[in-house]
Amino acid sequence: METRTTLAVDKNTLRLSALCYTGTSLTVVVLFVALGQIVGGYPTPAVIGGAIWSFILSMIVTMPLYTSYFRRRRMR
Amino acid sequence: MSGQMTSKISLKIAGMSCASCVAHIETALSNLKGVSKAQVNFAAQKAQVEYDPERADLQQIARAIEDVGYEVVPDELSLSVFGMRSAHCEGVVKEGLENLPGVARVEPNSSTETASVWYHAGIVSPAEIKETIRDLGYDVEEKLEGRAALDREREARQRDIRHQGFWMLVSWPLAFLIMLGTFREYWILPEFVPEFLGDKFTLFVFTTPVVFGPGLQFFINSWRGLKHGVTDMNLLYATGIGAAYLIGVVNTFWPDAGFGGEKAVFFESAALLTAFIVLGKWLEALTRGRTSDAIRRLMALQPKIARVIRKGKEIELPADEVLVDDLVIVRPGERIPVDGVVIEGYSAVDESMLTGESMPVEKKTGDQVIGGTMNKTGAFRFRATKVGRETALAQIIHLVEEAQASKAPIQKLADKVAGHFILWVHVLALSVFFFWFFVGYWRFFDPQSTFLLTPYALGEIGVFGFAILISISVLVISCPCAVGMATPSAMMAGTGKAAEHGVLFKGADAIEATSKLDAIIFDKTGTLTKGEPSVTDVIVAQGFDLSSAEGSKFKVQGLEGEKAVLLLAAVAEKNSEHPLGEAIVRGAKERGLEVPDADRFDSIPGHGVEAEWQGRKILLGNRKLMKERGVPFEALLSQAEALENDGKTAMLVAAEGKPAGIIAVADTLKDYSVEAVEELHRLGLEVLMITGDNRRTAEAIARKVKIDRVLAEVLPQDKAEKVKELQATGKRVAMVGDGVNDAPALAQANVGIAIGSGTDVAKETGHVILIKEDLRDVVVAMEVANATMRKVKQNLFWAFSYNVASIPIGAGLLYPFFKLVVSPELAALLMAVSSLSVTLNTLLLKRFAPTLEREKALLEKTLSLEPSFAGHGSEMRRR
Numbered sequence: 001m002e003t004r005t006t007l008a009v010d011k012n013t014l015r016l017s018a019l020c021y022t023g024t025s026l027t028v029v030v031l032f033v034a035l036g037q038i039v040g041g042y043p044t045p046a047v048i049g050g051a052i053w054s055f056i057l058s059m060i061v062t063m064p065l066y067t068s069y070f071r072r073r074r075m076r
Numbered sequence: 077m078s079g080q081m082t083s084k085i086s087l088k089i090a091g092m093s094c095a096s097c098v099a100h101i102e103t104a105l106s107n108l109k110g111v112s113k114a115q116v117n118f119a120a121q122k123a124q125v126e127y128d129p130e131r132a133d134l135q136q137i138a139r140a141i142e143d144v145g146y147e148v149v150p151d152e153l154s155l156s157v158f159g160m161r162s163a164h165c166e167g168v169v170k171e172g173l174e175n176l177p178g179v180a181r182v183e184p185n186s187s188t189e190t191a192s193v194w195y196h197a198g199i200v201s202p203a204e205i206k207e208t209i210r211d212l213g214y215d216v217e218e219k220l221e222g223r224a225a226l227d228r229e230r231e232a233r234q235r236d237i238r239h240q241g242f243w244m245l246v247s248w249p250l251a252f253l254i255m256l257g258t259f260r261e262y263w264i265l266p267e268f269v270p271e272f273l274g275d276k277f278t279l280f281v282f283t284t285p286v287v288f289g290p291g292l293q294f295f296i297n298s299w300r301g302l303k304h305g306v307t308d309m310n311l312l313y314a315t316g317i318g319a320a321y322l323i324g325v326v327n328t329f330w331p332d333a334g335f336g337g338e339k340a341v342f343f344e345s346a347a348l349l350t351a352f353i354v355l356g357k358w359l360e361a362l363t364r365g366r367t368s369d370a371i372r373r374l375m376a377l378q379p380k381i382a383r384v385i386r387k388g389k390e391i392e393l394p395a396d397e398v399l400v401d402d403l404v405i406v407r408p409g410e411r412i413p414v415d416g417v418v419i420e421g422y423s424a425v426d427e428s429m430l431t432g433e434s435m436p437v438e439k440k441t442g443d444q445v446i447g448g449t450m451n452k453t454g455a456f457r458f459r460a461t462k463v464g465r466e467t468a469l470a471q472i473i474h475l476v477e478e479a480q481a482s483k484a485p486i487q488k489l490a491d492k493v494a495g496h497f498i499l500w501v502h503v504l505a506l507s508v509f510f511f512w513f514f515v516g517y518w519r520f521f522d523p524q525s526t527f528l529l530t531p532y533a534l535g536e537i538g539v540f541g542f543a544i545l546i547s548i549s550v551l552v553i554s555c556p557c558a559v560g561m562a563t564p565s566a567m568m569a570g571t572g573k574a575a576e577h578g579v580l581f582k583g584a585d586a587i588e589a590t591s592k593l594d595a596i597i598f599d600k601t602g603t604l605t606k607g608e609p610s611v612t613d614v615i616v617a618q619g620f621d622l623s624s625a626e627g628s629k630f631k632v633q634g635l636e637g638e639k640a641v642l643l644l645a646a647v648a649e650k651n652s653e654h655p656l657g658e659a660i661v662r663g664a665k666e667r668g669l670e671v672p673d674a675d676r677f678d679s680i681p682g683h684g685v686e687a688e689w690q691g692r693k694i695l696l697g698n699r700k701l702m703k704e705r706g707v708p709f710e711a712l713l714s715q716a717e718a719l720e721n722d723g724k725t726a727m728l729v730a731a732e733g734k735p736a737g738i739i740a741v742a743d744t745l746k747d748y749s750v751e752a753v754e755e756l757h758r759l760g761l762e763v764l765m766i767t768g769d770n771r772r773t774a775e776a777i778a779r780k781v782k783i784d785r786v787l788a789e790v791l792p793q794d795k796a797e798k799v800k801e802l803q804a805t806g807k808r809v810a811m812v813g814d815g816v817n818d819a820p821a822l823a824q825a826n827v828g829i830a831i832g833s834g835t836d837v838a839k840e841t842g843h844v845i846l847i848k849e850d851l852r853d854v855v856v857a858m859e860v861a862n863a864t865m866r867k868v869k870q871n872l873f874w875a876f877s878y879n880v881a882s883i884p885i886g887a888g889l890l891y892p893f894f895k896l897v898v899s900p901e902l903a904a905l906l907m908a909v910s911s912l913s914v915t916l917n918t919l920l921l922k923r924f925a926p927t928l929e930r931e932k933a934l935l936e937k938t939l940s941l942e943p944s945f946a947g948h949g950s951e952m953r954r955r
Contacts, residue, residue, distance in 0.1 A: 032510070039514050046540035050513055053319065053544055057506040060311060061499055068171070 017066040024066075025058035082112060083129045085178075085199050086122055088149040089141060104140045108132055134178065134199065150180040150194035153202050157191050158215040158232045160184060161360065163560035164309055164498055165214070172212045176200055186564060188477070213297035213310070233361060240358035243290035244351075251344075251351040254282050258344040276328045276341050283343040287321045291350040309498065309555055313353050315505075316548045316900055320346040323541065345545070348901035349552065356908030360915070374473050374575065377429055377448035382413035385457075395447075402460045406451045414447040414463045421456025425449050430469065431578040431848045468847075475580045475845070479571040484584035486563055486868060497556040505550045508887045512543040520892040527899035546888045546897060553886035553903035558878055558910040562871030565914065569921040570864025577926060578847040579857045586843035589827045590861035592808050596756055596854070597787070597799065599813040599821075600767035600774065603831055604781060604851070605743040609655055611663030612724055613740035614638040615715050620736045639669060641737035645729045646671040648687035648694045652679065656725060659741045684727065695730040702728050702735075709735050723769075723776025745780060752851035753781050755927065759858055762807075766790055766798060766821070795821035812854055813842075829854055856926040863924045871914045878910040 032054045036047045089101065101123060105114030110131030115124045125137055138148040160169055166184040169191055173182045178199025184191040193205055202218070209216040215232070253273065259265055260274035272278055295318065298311035324341040331338035382395045385403040395413040398404065403419070406412055412425065424436035427449045436452050439445055445458050448469035464470065517539045525534050527545065534542055567584040574581055581587050598604045616637035646664035649657035650671050664671050674687040674694070683704075684697015695705055699716075702709045707730040709716075716726040716738050724742035728735070753763050766787040767774045774788035787798050795811075799821050802809050811818065811825035822828025828842035831849060846853040882903075884890075891897045898906075925933070 028506075035510075035514055039518075042539065046513075046538060049323075049540045049544070050509070053509060053547070054506060056315065057502050057509070057547075060315070061502045061506065064499065 013070045014067070017063075017070040020066045020070075021059060021062035024062045025055050028058040029055045082126050084124065084126045085134070085137070085196065086124050087137070087141070087196055088151070089116070089123055090147040090149045101141055105137065108136060108140045111137070134196065138180075148180075148196070150196050153193045153195060153205060154218065155191045155193060155206070155209070156217050156232075157184065157189055157209055158217075158236070160186050160189050160191070160214050161561070162186050162309065162556075164556065168212055169209060169214065172208055173205060176205065176208055179205065186560065188568070211300055213300040236361040237358065240354055240361055243293075243354045244358050247286050247290040247347070247351040247354050250282050250286050251347040254279055254286075254344050254347040257282070258341075276338055276343075279341060279343040280325065280328050283321065283324065283347045286347045286350050287317060290354045291317050291346075294353070312498065312501065312551045312555055313349075315502075316552045316904075317346050317349050317353075319544060319548050320349060320900060323544065342541075342545070345548075345900045349904045352901060352904035352908055353552075356904075356911055359908065359912050373429070374448075374469065374476065377411070377469060379411040379413045379448065383407075383410075396464055398460050398463050400460055400463055402463075403457055404460055405455070405457050406445075407455045408451060408453055410451050412445050412447055412449050412451060412458075414460045415467045416445055416447075416458035416460045416462070418443045418445060418456050418458045421454055423454035423456050424452045426452055430472065472575065472580060472847075475582060476571055476575045479567075479581045479583050479586070484563060484567060484588040484868070486588055486865075486872075497554070497559070501551060501554040501556075504554070504883070504887070505547045508550050509543050509547040512546050512888060513539060516888065516891070517542055522895050525891075525895035525897075527897055528902050545900060546886070548900045549886045549898050549903040550883065552900055553882045553898060553906055554879060555907045556875075556879060558875035558914045559872070561911065562875045562914050563868050565918040566864055566867040566871055566921065569918050570860055570867070573864075573921060573924060574857065574860040577853065577856045577860070577929075578850075579853055579860060580845040580847065581857075581861075582843050582845070586827060587861045587864050589808070590810065590844060590857060591865035593761060593810050593827060593858070594807040595762040595764060595802060596810045596812060597764040597766050597802070597821075597825070598753075598783070598851075599795070599811070599818050600765050600769065600777060601743060602814045603812055604745060604749045604765060605777065606746055607743065609659040609725070609741045609743050611642065611660060611739060612742045612744065613719060613738070614642050615712065615719075615738040615740075616641050617712055617735040617737045620731075620734070637737075639667060641729055642667065642739065643669050643671065644689075644694050644731055644736055645696050645727070645739050647674050647689045648677070648685050648696045648729075650674060651677050652685060654679075656727065656741050657685070660727075660739060663739075663741075692732050695733075696727055696739075699728065702730060705730070705733070707733055707735055711735070712738055721772065721776065723773040743777075745777070746849070746851060748850055748852045749781050752855055753783060755852065755855040756858070757782070757784075759855070759862075761858075764802070766795055766811075768792065792818075793820070796824040799824045812851075829857065852928050856928060859926045860924070863921060867918060867921050871917055874917065875910065875914055878906075878913075882906055882910075 029051045032051050033047060036042050036050065042050075101116045102114045105111050105116075105123065105125055108127075110128040111125060112128065113124075113126040116122070123141070127137065141148050157169060160166060163186060166186045169184045170182045173179050173191075173193060178196045179193060180196060181194040182191060183193075191209075195202075195205060206216045206218075256265065256269050257273035257275070257279050260269045260271070291313075294310045294313040298314040320342045324343040324346060327338055327341045328343075379395045381392055382398045382402075383390060383392055383405040384398060385391075385405065390405060398414045404413060404416060406423075408423070418439050418441050420441060422438070422440050425439050425445060426436045427446060430446055430449060439456065444461075446469065447462075447467040462468070465474070521534065521542070523534060527534070537545070563584075567587060570587055571581050571584070574587075581590070601607050620637065620641070642660070642664050646661045646669065649660045650673055652658065652661075661671055672689070674689045675691070676688040678686045680686060680697065680701060683701040684695065687694045687696075695701060695707065699709065699713070707728075709728055709730075712728070712735060716728065719726040719738065719740040722740075722742075724740040727739045727741065729737050729739060756763050762784050763782075764785045764787060765774065765778050765781070765783045767777075768790055769777075769788060771786070771788040774786045777783075778786045790798055795818060799809055799811055803824075803826070808826045810827040810829055811821045812829045812831055813819075813822055814831060818828075822830060822842040827844060829844045829846065830842035831846045831851070831854070844857050846857070882898075886898050886903055888897045
């Protein structure tokens with residue numbers, strides 16, 4: 001019998017939040033690439049570099065937001 | 077399988093008074109969905125609950141218990157969290173721990189690098205809590221008390237200084253070489269910088285150990301934070317350093333990849349960025365301990381060794397092993413180990429380190445001595461009354477620590493800003509990147525312009541390099557360290573400075589409230605006045621003289637008129653237990669008179685006393701008594717009235733049926749009451765006095781002290797109401813009282829100042845505690861609070877100004893107009909300077925001296941100069 005339990009954070013919560021922040025970050029990347037195509041004239045490495053940088057920053061921004069949101073929702 | 081789905085917890089419960097409570101709680105828990113078993117033990121005050129974690133959780137269980145009127149009590153764990161130095165780190169620790177099942181509340185404090193954690197022992201253990209903190213990237217230990225804590229804290233700080241100092245030694249020489257290599261083609265450098273130093277592979281070789289040596293800590297710490305879903309300042313550094321280094325690597329090994337080519341390797345950005353951040357960390361570690369010097373000095377006062385008599389033998393033992401009632405020996409020059417009462421010997425003790433009183437205090441049999449103070453001249457023995465955590469010094473240290481760990485309301489805004497800042501900085505960095513990538517580069521770009529502190533012509537680095545470097549600069553320049561440390565560092569310095577002068581603020585909120593006061597109410601008895609009546613005037617009736625033929629019957633010839641009248645009154649009152657009578661006897665003794673016993677003594681309730689001494693009658697009492705006994709006092713009545721108008725109690729003395737004189741008794745002002753009120757007026761405060769006395773007496777005292785307003789005839793239980801009435805007029809009010817009788821009023825006031833608590837500081841009501849019975853310390857408290865809040869506001873102003881000004885500059889706002897843009901390394905330098913400026917500004921508070929101390933120093937200086945003036949004077953006279 002388990003004597004301790006993970007009440008606040010379970011794997012489902014983490015999985016769901018990971019799905020959301022990765023999804024949002026990828027959306028930002030798609031938006032970046034699309035904008036690059038619309039504006040035009042960018043060398044491919046610049047678009048790839050920009051996409052990677054946008055993804056990293058988006059992950060950093062959205063990861064704590066989604067994680068704490070889902071944790072709060074789980075607690076309620 | 078089902079067993080695996082069940083969790084079991086044990087909760088401590090408060091509020092159970094009888095066995096029926098057990099049933100209440102058990103029923104409430106059993107009704108909760110998901111709870112399979114609830115067993116409450118009344119004796120142990122505990123509940124064992126088995127539940128399905130999928131259907132119920134701790135919060136619901138706690139709420140169910142609280143709903144039926146009981147409380148779930150968590151255990152408290154005090155931790156030292158090394159490395160938690162900003163409001164953001166506080167957020168990281170708080171969030172990280174609060175996500176841990178079984179943790180009820182977390183109160184982290186970055187200024188003291190401590191955290192209090194309330195947890196349910198059945199669910200989570202202290203070891204798990206500590207492990208989680210370590211996972212977040214901080215070193216942690218259970219908080220130690222007293223000297224051990226001091227030693228450990230100093231050790232940790234020294235370790236940090238050594239650690240960052242070592243990385244400085246690694247990063248700065250390499251960064252310097254990298255800078256020389258990068259700028260090799262400029263100025264006069266080609267003449268003496270070897271060519272190989274400018275080679276991109278050499279730069280790569282030099283930069284790599286900087287990034288993976290001193291810079292590695294930022295990557296590790298930010299990864300630990302990210303694992304728990306939290307972002308911190310390390311992430312700002314790591315993304316900045318990492319991005320600059322990676323672009324450098326790509327452009328070195330794959331120059332055709334399209335990221336700016338081999339001319340844009342950015343290695344100097346990565347190296348200088350790391351070096352500046354490590355410099356900032358090193359300076360921070362150097363200065364961090366300085367703001368808490370006061371507490372360190374207090375802790376250092378705790379003596380290590382005590383000399384105690386046990387079984388008739390004098391032995392030396394550690395001071396914390398002294399027991400209550402032990403006989404302790406103290407020799408000249410030794411520190412007193414614990415609190416106690418002198419039973420033998422005489423000495424002068426320097427208590428300045430605890431009370432701020434500069435003059436040594438004489439100690440004789442029966443006097444109290446305070447542990448930690450310094451014995452100056454003689455040797456004495458004392459009986460220990462308080463030891464360990466009970467000593468005054470331990471209580472003072474505890475109070476100062478608590479105050480330093482608390483948060484002022486003004487800090488909330490700063491915390492809020494700093495706490496959410498990092499996230500918004502990343503949002504801003506992303507927006508800035510988008511803007512310069514898609515819009516700014518095409519509209520404003522000038523290929524000839526350069527970054528400040530970089531050699532690249534921007535034309536060489538291309539759109540991606542340009543946009544990402546501005547984005548990195550934003551990340552680095554926006555670091556809110558200065559905002560986070562502005563308030564707590566000043567509060568720590570302020571509470572410490574106050575403690576040096578014998579003023580203990582119970583929290584940072586008390587400092588802030590004290591600095592905003594409009595009015596201050598003094599309790600009269602025991603606060604403005606000494607609280608015990610004493611003889612103030614003796615008036616001799618015309619024609620009365622003990623040495624005259626009439627008086628000679630008393631065989632006290634030779635006494636002056638006033639002394640003679642006082643002696644008669646004292647003889648009559650010698651056996652009285654009335655406070656006025658005691659004051660007269662004490663007054664006579666103070667004037668050197670020996671007071672013999674009366675032959676007969678009768679108390680006449682409500683009138684006075686009648687006594688017989690050496691066969692003659694003495695009467696002492698009010699007008700009514702004299703009138704009834706037919707003593708003709710008409711000639712002295714006007715003087716008696718004048719005394720009463722001054723708030724004194726006039727008692728008439730008659731001998732052998734004839735008027736002898738009047739003795740006036742009154743509660744006298746404490747030393748420095750007048751000066752204190754004068755100083756408070758200078759600070760712009762309205763000063764009031766509250767008392768239960770009649771208005772005439774109260775106003776007489778108020779006139780002497782120059783009180784603005786008198787609240788007279790107020791019963792003790794109504795004092796709080798009067799404070800409330802004053803607050804209702806919109807004034808922020810402080811109440812100064814003795815902390816026992818005035819407790820409700822002290823609690824009601826915006827700031828309750830308990831005065832003269834001596835060694836029992838922990839028991840006092842009130843927000844501010846004055847150790848000495850010196851009213852001028854109220855002024856000291858006000859001045860320290862004002863100085864601290866001034867410092868807080870300056871710090872916040874500089875910190876916010878820095879961020880408000882630096883972020884737009886970092887984001888390239890000036891580029892369209894001046895073609896100037898901040899490089900990442902310059903951003904790191906600016907960030908380090910902003911934190912340093914706030915810390916240095918706080919350290920200026922150490923130079924603060926209250927008016928009282930400044931005047932005293934001036935007076936001493938003048939006195940020390942006087943002999944030379946005198947010399948000049950006599951010389952002049954001789955000439």
